[in-house]
Amino acid sequence: METISLVENYFGEVKGIADEISKEKIADIVNALYEAWKRGSHIYIIGNGGSASTATHFKCDLEKSTIVEGKQRFRATALVDNIPLVSALVNDNGWSEVYVEQLKNVFNKKDVVIAISVHGSSGKDKAGLWSQNLLKAMQFAKDNGGVTIGMAGFDGGVMKDVADYCIVVPKDSTPHVESFHVVIAHLICQCLKEKIEKES
DSSP: OHHHHHHHHHHHHHHHHHHHSOHHHHHHHHHHHHHHHHHTOEEEEEESTHHHHHHHHHHHHHHHTTOOTTSOOOEEEETTSOHHHHHHHHHHHOGGGTTHHHHHHHOOTTOEEEEEOTTTTOOEETTEETTHHHHHHHHHHHHTTOEEEEEEETTOTTHHHHSSEEEEEOOSOHHHHHHHHHHHHHHHHHHHHHHHHHOO
């Protein structure tokens, strides 16, 4: 029975998050990405650790799950995916520069950077402050006429103030936040496909 109680508690917390999370802020992100699709902007997605895998997953779904026959498609890149380039940039410039250096090669005005971070780039560990590479990339995008979207957890950290649009999963739990980021990414893609289908 102890394991059943753990399972029930976990799912109870999941239900609580689903009730509390801001539907309006998710809608704002959907609308921002829809506008980016209409103008043909490129979407760059970044994250560290588990959020890096979410970035790759989100890139896949933006390009695949939103396809509507006869309509233009999303163009997206997860900047963690080119391992030789990532390792070369980290080796030569340091981890804090790994995303901004890639954006310098490819970023155009009105492109979008989506940054995913459990703690919203707040806090630190043995290597120093967390996820400063995300904040640098977001600031670069803002300085160059781009749009920034954040997906955070806990209290939203620094990211909620830097991003033009930010959804915060209101839970101090890395597993819950990471799980909900994937749920939100799926939801966003589903909403985008429906909006694209209705586009005349």
